[in-house]
Amino acid sequence: MEVYAYGGAREVGRNCFLVHEKGKYIILDCGVKLGEQTEYPQIPDNMRQHIHDVVVTHAHLDHSGYLPHIFRDGLRPHVHGTKPTRDLITVLLADYARIGGGRKGSGDAFTQKDVDMSIRNFRLHEFNQEFHTGHGFRARLLNAGHILGSAMVMVEGDKRLLYTGDISVRGTKLLDGCERNIHCDALIMESTYGDEELPSVKESMKKLVHEIKETLKEGGHVLIPSFAVGRGQEILLLLEAYMKSGALPETKIYVEGMIGTGMKITRQNIIYANQEIQRRILMSEDDPFKSKYFRTSRRKDKHDVFEEPSIIVSTSGMLTGGPAIGYVEKMAHNPKNKIIFMGYQAEGTPGRKILEGEKEVEFHGEKIKLRMKVAEVRISGHSGKSELIQFAKGIKGLKKVVLIHGEEEGLNSLKESLERSYEVIIPSLGDKINI
Ligand SMILES: [Zn+2]
Ligand SMILES: [Zn+2]
Incomplete structure (x- = not known):
């Protein structure tokens, strides 16, 4: 062979x-x-x-x-x-x-x-x-x-x-x-x-809750760039669970790009998920996929997203494209805002550059100064x-x-x-x- x-x-x-x-x-x-x-x-x-x-x-x-x-x-x-x-x-x-x-x-x-x-x-x-x-x-x-x-x-x-x-x-x-x-x-x-070594799930979750709480308290917005499929769904389910349990304050979560479609396909193929989540959906009225916290922006200028503190989960995960770039452009100037990276950032991508501390990034040939906070929480x-x-x-x-x-x-x-x-x-x- x-x-x-x-x-x-x-x-x-x-x-x-x-x-x-x-x-x-x-x-x-x-x-x-x-x-x-x-x-x-x-x-x-x-x-x-x-x-x-x-x-x-x-x-x-x-x-x-x-x-x-x-x-x-x-x-x-x-x-x-x-x-x-x-x-x-x-x-x-x-x-x-x-x-x-x-x-x-x-x-x-x-x-x-x-x-x-x-x-x-x-x-x-x-x-x-x-x-x-x-x-x-x-x-x-x-x-x-x-x-x-x-x-x-x-x-x-x-x-x-x-x-x-x-x-x-x-x-x-x-x-x-x-x-x-x-x-x-x-x-x-x-x-x-x-x-x-990847941090334990418990450690990561503690950090995630801390980072989000801090920003919401200051009146800022949290952007979580994510892959359309995989981490996007995991992150939404985690946020939903934390809001329900009270670990995070109830906040609107805006779902952007293909992440919502990924959610629907996941829900349709739920027999490929673990037993616990299947049981939750099949045995109770409590369907985390239809959570009241999940929103989609109704406006092209995204004005509604910024009316009050909010969380945005958007493609693409490494900022190589997708609506996440538009959000960085809108949020970058305000030090109250925060971008939280949760997935792998490949060499040469804007995501990797920001994580490595660069204070200026270029999208579509235009340079943007980054004043927003940057954090990393691994759930790989x-x-x-x-x-x-x-x-x-x-x-x-x-x-x-x-x-x-x-x-x-x-x-x-x-x-x-x-x-x-x-x-x-x-x-x-x-x-x-x-x-
Ligand atoms: Zn993969
Ligand atoms: Zn791969």
Whole structure:
């Protein structure tokens, strides 16, 4: 068995791996790397004929965004994934087509038609149910705990290979942690936080409540930039729970961008959430998804949002686009306001720059002075260093570990820790790895 790294090698973004064994081929994820310029997986022309089956682990664009490009190029693979993944990428890819993926006139434009085609070729699979790809691999999806419906992929040929996609070992407000009962020969593992420990949920929550309370008391507004899918829903459910329990004062929470749509899809696919939240919805009248605190702004100038202290949860999570930018522009001048980052901020993004202390940011060529407060509270959908190590060590029969989806420090630090027990490889873009 061999694996080709076409994206997500020594970087976070555009995950794409081709697994090959004796005439059988399967692609694991096909994402894009968003930034000033979108970067795509580097699949060589002579390998594109082998794109028959693509597994999409979850809806985030760094794992799914290249799909419509494949269909635009006339290829017609089967796309494998869970139902929430299909439902979520239906809206995320449509949005991506509108804002950037369809950059008119540029060589990489695709259209809604390519998105529709991607969705039509979707094959739905439940967790732990074996399926056969058109070209002979046996595969299974396992719960990854990262966002709703997110999966790890077990590929079985002569060797057993587990690909994690993005994983969260610990459970959250909404989701159970990833599957831990695993037996395989080789592991391809994400390394986003390979050199960092994540704070405990309790610590993070204490800090979140403190930061929000402080700003509301001063009469300011809180902006929480978030991914459309995943953290966005977790944050809303957390805020709702804290207001209900009295830990936070009752405040209007404005939901912006695709986060609301993500909420609806989550509610429709609630059997993929944890037992507790299912019970709350099914056994009582108390449906946190329909909370009275959630609002949408009725005005283009957002005047209503700023009438009294409020909380805004808006895309995009790293301030690379979306309505969050408009809010930063409106809020930046006032030191009573606060921006709270809760998710991963990739290198080079405005979010990362602000977190690292820059007092001036540029959006659409216009410089903005930042006087608002900046805070960080981690509630990550990923795993910290020791959680990743424990996860690998819990796998029976494991011999080889391939580290991906990380920055240099994270990859090296994990390698150092795992090297004593396993053969560890950090592939570069284009590398072929023997499993
Ligand atoms: Zn993800
Ligand atoms: Zn990812």
